[in-house]
Amino acid sequence: MKGRSKMITIVVSILSVGFVGCLITWGVIAFLGRSQSLSVKSIENPSGDIYLIHLTKPEDMAWEAGSFAKFELPEVNESGQKTRWLTIASNSDESEILILTHNSGSLYKTTLTSLPVGAKVEMSWQDSHLPVGDGQEPLVCFASDVGISALRPIAGQWAGRRTITLNHLDKGVTVFDEELAALARQVSQFSYETSASFSQSKDELGKAAEKYGSKAIYLLAGQPDDVEAMKAFLLEDKGINIKQIKVDSFKGLK
Template sequence: MKGRSKMITIVVSILSVGFVGCLITWGVMAFLGRSQSLSVKSIENPSGDIYLIHLTKPKDMAWEAGSFAKFALPEVKESGQASRWLTIASNSDESEILILTHNSGSLYKETLTNLPAGTKVEMSWMDSHLPISDGGEPLVCFASDVGIAAMRPIVKDWISKRSIVLNHLDKGVTVFDKELSKMANHEESFSYETSTTISQSQNKPTEAVKQYGNKAIYLLSGQPDDLETMKGFLEDKGIDTKQVKTDSFTGLK
């Protein structure tokens, strides 16, 4: 009887843990999909078709540096144009949610970049392709174009805590250049440079590969063609694909 009673207790415990696990999983999914209403604080147009969207941050809301989320515009009713996945260019300890984007001329981007202050947008389904554990490994980062939006919060989150190398193939997107350059001038463990060609972008990573090899984490963010080129470059240098994380900006529409 004791053995049978013990077995029943074990089974009940397992079922309870499974049930709790399901509840936790459901809770996480519910949180991730839950819509948050944000207000437009202001919109900047620093140059050309580049826009910085400043949005209010919900109280006590936190996210991982380099995350992206779905942003829906209530005013846009057309199917396929009402929402887009956009990277959050700020981190949790800042007072706002910042979006860096091109205005490609699509209905969504035209609407987004011309929203009046106070307009509501809906944000949901936050996620990240560039998660970083607190293991202390060096970060070797490459961003092309508006892909710098993912790298800015990562640098701000990890600067002085580990070595960081960042190259930006800017393509005229220089909105964060002064800020990142200033950070690099004040922190020896952070190296930042911009480049005008993909081959020039490989100079710093070449040095980093020689120094760190597969002990570093390689983060790539930006336009798909540039990321594929950089991934191929790293593979040719002997970097294990497990050490490379990418966040591909599949289009500017």
């Protein structure tokens, strides 16, 4: 009888641990996936099909520099056009959430870039492909097109705290050029250059790769073709350890 009671106790304990584990897992999922309602503050159209969207930031909201999130447009009825994953171009310590995007002509992008002031947008599921730890490794960064939206907040967070080399193959996206150039003038360990061609960007990253090798962290963000070509260049031509390369491809640009 005692043996049976002991067995029942063990089974109950295992089930309890499993139940608690499930609760923790669901709690994490619920936290990460929870939706926050944001309001449109303003929308800028600096050039062509480029838009900079300013959204309100809830007081309790925080995210890692270089993160992306799911943005839902409640007023859109077509299911395939209600949500998109978009990069947050601002940091948690800024007073707003910034989104830099092309209006590709899709229903989602056309609706998003035409929202009136005060319109609601739902944001959930924050994540990042470009995590940067608290170490002292140099950061060597390459942005293609609106990929600069992922690297602007990273530069803002780490400039003055570690060496950063940032090259932007801008393709006409100059929204943050003045700001980043000013930061480079103020902070000696931060350099910012723009390129007119991929080969020019490759030359600039090649110099940094020869200087730092696999001691640096390489952050690549933007159009998939450019990002994959730069990754291959660093791996094959410069011998950079693949573990040191972090990539965020903006597939929505294609």
